[in-house]
Amino acid sequence: MSRNQNITDVLMVGATGSIGQLAVRAAQRHGLRPRALVRDMRRAEQLLPGVELVQGDLEDPASLGQAVSGVDAIVLTHGSGGDSRSDARAHVDYGGVRNILQALDGARPRVALMTSIYATRSDIPGATPWKRRSERLLRASGLPYTIVRPGWFDHAAPTQRRLVLEQGGTADGGIARDQIAETLVRSLLTGTALGKSFELIATEGEEPSDWAELFGALKSDESGSVDGVLDPADLPVEAEPRAVRADLDAVRSLNGSGG
Numbered sequence: 016m017s018r019n020q021n022i023t024d025v026l027m028v029g030a031t032g033s034i035g036q037l038a039v040r041a042a043q044r045h046g047l048r049p050r051a052l053v054r055d056m057r058r059a060e061q062l063l064p065g066v067e068l069v070q071g072d073l074e075d076p077a078s079l080g081q082a083v084s085g086v087d088a089i090v091l092t093h094g095s096g097g098d099s100r101s102d103a104r105a106h107v108d109y110g111g112v113r114n115i116l117q118a119l120d121g122a123r124p125r126v127a128l129m130t131s132i133y134a135t136r137s138d139i140p141g142a143t144p145w146k147r148r149s150e151r152l153l154r155a156s157g158l159p160y161t162i163v164r165p166g167w168f169d170h171a172a173p174t175q176r177r178l179v180l181e182q183g184g185t186a187d188g189g190i191a192r193d194q195i196a197e198t199l200v201r202s203l204l205t206g207t208a209l210g211k212s213f214e215l216i217a218t219e220g221e222e223p224s225d226w227a228e229l230f231g232a233l234k235s236d237e238s239g240s241v242d243g244v245l246d247p248a249d250l251p252v253e254a255e256p257r258a259v260r261a262d263l264d265a266v267r268s269l270n271g272s273g274g
C-alpha cells in the first residue's frame with residue numbers, strides 16, 4: 016500500500032465501468048477513500064458494495080456539485096461506448112470533463128484523466144477529436160493533472176506486464192485493464208507524474224516496481240500549452256468550433272488564469 020498524505024478522498028467518474036470498477040479497487044488498495052459518481056444507485060450498490068456513492072449525470076451540470084465537494088483528487092474513466100447517439104462523445108467524453116471542471120468552482124484537486132491511445136490520431140477511421148479536446152480542457156484548467164492514453168483493452172497477453180509509456184501519439188498495442196486502473200491511481204500518488212500526458216501499452220516482462228522512475232522518464236507538457244508535449248500540431252485552437260473555444264476560455268477563467 017502506498018499513501019500520499021495530501022490525497023485521501025477521490026471522486027471516481029465512470030466508477031461503474033470496466034476500468035472504473037478496477038480503479039475504485041486500486042484506490043482502496045492504496046489506502047484512498049473512493050467516492051463513486053453513478054447514474055443508477057441500485058446498480059452501483061451491486062457493482063461497488065461498500066463504496067460511497069453519489070448520484071449524478073455528467074450531462075447534468077447541476078447534479079455534480081455534491082460529487083466533487085471536498086475531494087482531494089478525481090479519476091475520470093467515463094466513456095460513451097454504450098451510447099448510440101451520434102454526438103455522444105461530444106456530450107459525454109468531452110462534455111463530462113467540462114462539466115466536472117466547472118462544478119469544481121475553484122477547488123483544485125489532483126486529476127487523473129483516461130482518454131485513449133488514439134486521442135491525437137486524426138488518421139484512424141472513425142476518429143473524433145473529442146477526447147483530445149477533453150484533454151485540452153484539463154490542461155487549460157490549470158489543475159494538477161496526469162493524462163493516461165491507454166492502448167487496446169484485453170489485447171495484452173498475461174505475460175505482458177511491463178508498462179511502456181510513450182509520447183507523441185504514435186504508439187500502438189494492448190494493455191490489461193487492471194494495469195490501466197493501477198497507473199491512474201499511481202499517477203495521483205507520484206510527484207513525477209504531474210503535468211504529463213502519455214500513451215500506455217504493455218510488453219513482455221514484469222510489472223513496474225519504481226513508479227517515480229517510470230513517470231519521471233517522461234517529458235512534461237509545456238506550461239500554458241493546451242496540448243501534450245509531443246502532440247501533433249494538426250488541431251489548431253483558432254480553427255476549433257466557437258463553442259469549444261468558449262469552453263477553453265471558461266475553464267481558464269475558473270482557475271483565474273485568464274482567457
Ligand SMILES: NC(=O)c1ccc[n+]([C@@H]2O[C@H](COP(=O)([O-])OP(=O)(O)OC[C@H]3O[C@@H](n4cnc5c(N)ncnc54)[C@H](OP(=O)(O)O)[C@@H]3O)[C@@H](O)[C@H]2O)c1
Pocket residue numbers: 028029030031032033034035052053054055071072073074092093094095096097107108130131132164165166167168169
Ligand atoms: N476498448 C479499448 O480498447 C479502449 C482503449 C483505449 C481507450 N478506451 C476508452 O475507454 C472508455 C471505456 O472505458 P470502460 O470500458 O471503462 O467504459 P464502460 O465500461 O463503458 O464505462 C463507462 C462509464 O462511464 C459512465 N458514464 C457514461 N455516461 C455517463 C453519464 N452521462 N454520467 C455519468 N457517468 C456516465 C458509465 O456509467 P453507467 O454505468 O451508468 O453507464 C460507466 O461507469 C471509452 O471512452 C473508450 O474510448 C477504450
